[in-house]
Amino acid sequence: MVSLSAPFQTIPLPFDLAWHNSSDIEWRHSELGHNDATITLSRKSLGAILKRVVLGSLKRRMLLSQPRIGVREPRLQLRTRHIARSVLSNWFAMAAGMAVGFFLSPFLVHRLGNVNYGVWVLAISTVNYFGLLDLGLRNSVTMFVAKGHTTGDHEGASKVLSAALWVRIQIAALVMVVCGVLVVVFPIIFKVSAAMAADARAVVFLMGLNFAVYMSIGVFGGILSALNRYDLYTLVILTQLTLRVIGVVTVLRTGHGIVAIAWCELVAGTVSYVLFAYIARRIYPELKIRLKKPSREVLKKIWSYSAYVFLLMVAIQLVYQTDNLVVGAFVSASAVTFYSIGNSLCRYTQQLVGSMTNTFTPAASTYDAAGDTSSLRALYYNGTRATMAVSLPILITLIFRGANFIGVWMGPQYSRTSGTVLAILATALLFSLQNTPATSIAFGIEKHKTLAKWAIAEAIANLILSIVLARKIGIYGVAIGTLVPSLAVNLLLWPRYVSQLVGIHYREVLLKVWGPVFLCAVPFAGASCVVDAFFPARNMIMFIVQTVALLPIFAVSVGWIFRNNLKRRILPQIKTYFHAEAK
Numbered sequence: 001m002v003s004l005s006a007p008f009q010t011i012p013l014p015f016d017l018a019w020h021n022s023s024d025i026e027w028r029h030s031e032l033g034h035n036d037a038t039i040t041l042s043r044k045s046l047g048a049i050l051k052r053v054v055l056g057s058l059k060r061r062m063l064l065s066q067p068r069i070g071v072r073e074p075r076l077q078l079r080t081r082h083i084a085r086s087v088l089s090n091w092f093a094m095a096a097g098m099a100v101g102f103f104l105s106p107f108l109v110h111r112l113g114n115v116n117y118g119v120w121v122l123a124i125s126t127v128n129y130f131g132l133l134d135l136g137l138r139n140s141v142t143m144f145v146a147k148g149h150t151t152g153d154h155e156g157a158s159k160v161l162s163a164a165l166w167v168r169i170q171i172a173a174l175v176m177v178v179c180g181v182l183v184v185v186f187p188i189i190f191k192v193s194a195a196m197a198a199d200a201r202a203v204v205f206l207m208g209l210n211f212a213v214y215m216s217i218g219v220f221g222g223i224l225s226a227l228n229r230y231d232l233y234t235l236v237i238l239t240q241l242t243l244r245v246i247g248v249v250t251v252l253r254t255g256h257g258i259v260a261i262a263w264c265e266l267v268a269g270t271v272s273y274v275l276f277a278y279i280a281r282r283i284y285p286e287l288k289i290r291l292k293k294p295s296r297e298v299l300k301k302i303w304s305y306s307a308y309v310f311l312l313m314v315a316i317q318l319v320y321q322t323d324n325l326v327v328g329a330f331v332s333a334s335a336v337t338f339y340s341i342g343n344s345l346c347r348y349t350q351q352l353v354g355s356m357t358n359t360f361t362p363a364a365s366t367y368d369a370a371g372d373t374s375s376l377r378a379l380y381y382n383g384t385r386a387t388m389a390v391s392l393p394i395l396i397t398l399i400f401r402g403a404n405f406i407g408v409w410m411g412p413q414y415s416r417t418s419g420t421v422l423a424i425l426a427t428a429l430l431f432s433l434q435n436t437p438a439t440s441i442a443f444g445i446e447k448h449k450t451l452a453k454w455a456i457a458e459a460i461a462n463l464i465l466s467i468v469l470a471r472k473i474g475i476y477g478v479a480i481g482t483l484v485p486s487l488a489v490n491l492l493l494w495p496r497y498v499s500q501l502v503g504i505h506y507r508e509v510l511l512k513v514w515g516p517v518f519l520c521a522v523p524f525a526g527a528s529c530v531v532d533a534f535f536p537a538r539n540m541i542m543f544i545v546q547t548v549a550l551l552p553i554f555a556v557s558v559g560w561i562f563r564n565n566l567k568r569r570i571l572p573q574i575k576t577y578f579h580a581e582a583k
Contacts, residue, residue, distance in 0.1 A: 093234040094355050098348050100241050104248065105344065106410050108261075109337060111252045115193075118333035119200050120258045121340050122190050125324040126182065127207040132317055133171045133215070136306030137164040138222045144302070145284075146226035154286035160302060161287055163294030164219055172215040179208030190328045199259050206262035210269045218273045223280040223287070232279050240272035308452045315455030319482075322463050326478050330470040339475045341406060341414055342422035345398060346429055353391050353433050357383065360440040368445040376441070377502045381513060383437035388517040391433045393554050396521055397547060398426040400528040408540050417475070424479035428486040434514060435494045441501055450497065454489055461485040520557040527553050 109117050141164045148157025186204050187197040224233040247264030281287070327339045360383050367376040398405070403419025410418070442448045462485050469477025495506035504513075527550050537543035 093237045094351050096238055096241055098351065100245055101344065101348070104245065105341070107249070107252070109341075109410060112258065114334040114337045115196065116199075116258055118328065118336040119190075119192060119196055120203065120261065121324055121336045122328045122333060123186070123200060123203040123207060123258075123262075125328075126186065127179075127204060127211055129317055130175050130178070130208065130211045130215075132310075132314055133175065134168070134310075134313065135171075135303075136309030136313060137168060137302065138219050139309045140164065140302045140306040141219055142222035142226045145223055145287075149227060149284065154288075158286075158288045158290070159294070159298050161219070161223070162290045162292075163298045163302060165289060166291055166294055167299075168215045168219055169291070172212040175208060175212045175215060179205060179212075182208070190333060192333065199257060202259045203262045206259070206266050210262075210266045213266075213270050214273055216273075217277050220273070220277040220280040223284060224276065227283060229279075229283060232283070236272050236275045236279070239275065240268045243268035243271060308449050311452035312448075312455055315452070315459040318459035318463055319455075322459075323466060323478050323482060326463070326466045326470050326481075327475050330467060331474050331478075335475050338414060338417045339421055339478065341410055341418040342402070342420075342479075343425060345402065345405075345422055346425045349391065349394050349398070349426075349429060350433065352394070353387055353436055356390065357387060357436040357440045360437055364441040364443075364445055373503060376445075377504060380437060380441060380498065380502045380504065383440075384434060384513050385517055387437050388434055388514070389558060391429070392517065392521045393524060393551060395426050395430050395433070396525045396528055399423045399430070400525065401532045401543075401547075402426065404532055404536050405543055408537055408543055421475060421479045424476065424483050428483045431490040432486050435490055435498075438494065438498050438501060445501070447501060454493060458485045458489050461488075516561050517558075520554060520561050523557050524550060524554040 108120075112120065141161055144160040145157045148154060148160070183201045183205050186192070187200050190200075192200045221233065221236070224230070224236075244264060247268065248261055251260035251264060323343065324336050324340060328336045360379060364376060364379060367373075367379065399422075402422040403415045406418045406422065407415035439448075439451060442451055462482055464481075465484060466478045466481030469481050471477075473480075495509040498504055498509050499506055531546055531550065535546065537546055
């Protein structure tokens with residue numbers, strides 16, 4: 001299944017008053033050209049500047065802690081400014097990761113071969129199951145540290161961080177024990193050849209060690225998210241990506257294999273986790289770490305939040321990693337390569353959409369706290385339509401022209417098989433991605449418990465159906481096993497659940513929210529079929545040119561279907577903006 005990860009990978013968090021104030025001061029000093037001596041101002045002088053420059057502006061323009069009459073709009077504008085910066089940082093990191101995966105994947109496949117690459121994917125997929133042992137602790141740290149930093153409860157934040165770190169260190173030791181057992185049985189379970197068995201065991205051990213290091217000190221990355229320092233978070237991620245790419249390309253060009261790649265992953269990961277810890281201590285020095293057994297009250301506090309996050313993590317792991325494992329166990333290791341190629345393109349699409357819809361969570365929290373149901377409903381309407389406008393052209397291209405794309409990307413030998421897998425999985429996303437705005441809203445108004453139950457049920461159905469169909473029709477059966485439960489949940493359950501979230505009847509969801517945008521996509525889908533049938537691309541440049549040439553068809557359809565909304569809402573705002581600029 002490919003419909004669960006994006007909404008739950010990142011949960012946006014509240015912004016803190018102290019950090020915003022300090023940012024404003026530093027910006028004003030830089031603007032005025034002060035030198036380094038300005039930073040050495042006395043506490044009294046600094047307080048006077050703070051009161052005169054910052055607090056005066058806050059009184060006139062906004063109030064971050066509580067909504068007030070007359071300042072609501074500027075306050076939301078400030079929130080939007082910081083959300084936009086966070087989203088741009090996330091998009092930049094996501095784009096870098098997608099670019100690395102896009103260009104590195106064919107390099108890995110052709111250098112390693114189908115069998116070696118399949119073993120590598122199986123090892124990664126297996127070790128990724130250790131992620132369940134996090135138990136939702138990192139998400140809990142992010143939320144409670146954000147609250148503690150905002151309210152000044154540094155002691156409470158320190159207790160949560162220390163407790164989570166203490167538990168995760170115990171889990172890291174458990175990971176190494178389990179990894180020792182897995183090293184022995186891995187080649188047997190997945191029928192790895194004798195020639196590849198030693199390398200497979202080494203890769204599993206090294207990736208398990210990498211995860212153990214992450215469990216020990218990787219939790220500090222949640223502190224950067226809690227303080228809304230996605231700019232620094234992105235910097236660390238880019239550093240990790242750079243080390244990874246340089247290492248992988250170097251070892252493959254010098255004739256090494258999957259074991260050397262695993263060493264590169266271990267080094268790059270360890271460097272990034274150490275950087276997270278160092279930066280977190282620098283930007284939040286009030287945090288005090290005490291590595292001792294935490295109290296029962298602190299553990300209960302953490303678990304009360306992380307329990308349902310853990311359920312979602314279980315479902316996501318079952319969904320994303322199980323497909324590759326089922327293919328490896330019931331088809332062959334080499335078949336994993338064909339399946340993962342199609343699946344990876346769906347993952348990239350999810351990441352793109354998820355980076356948009358995650359920003360809806362804090363907005364939903366704001367509207368829900370204020371009792372503003374009309375704005376919450378508008379957030380669902382506009383957010384869902386925007387999500388569909390972004391995702392539908394991509395998914396339609398993957399469904400109807402995906403085989404052609406894979407042929408010019410990875411090679412013609414992967415076109416048919418991986419293209420068919422891609423078409424099936426993208427069909428599941430065609431409906432599941434349209435519910436990601438509602439998912440983010442559910443997190444924002446604390447109604448995500450039902451989602452966790454659905455996710456577990458869908459994951460179990462996915463696993464059972466995939467195993468049954470894999471025995472009969474191979475990797476296509478695994479993809480169909482993902483498609484069927486996804487359609488059931490997203491078409492039968494979600495529209496009715498939306499009515500509970502934002503007070504919209506399920507028929508209105510289908511006819512007024514989904515229907516018009518799907519109708520806009522029909523001409524684009526038809527044109528894509530014609531191009532694929534009569535003018536297949538022979539190289540990547542030609543494919544990109546064709547796709548760009550087809551996009552205006554979708555844009556014109558959107559403009560025609562929503563012409564009344566454009567006339568009443570969009571065009572007046574554009575005219576007002578340019579009129580104000582002219583003055």
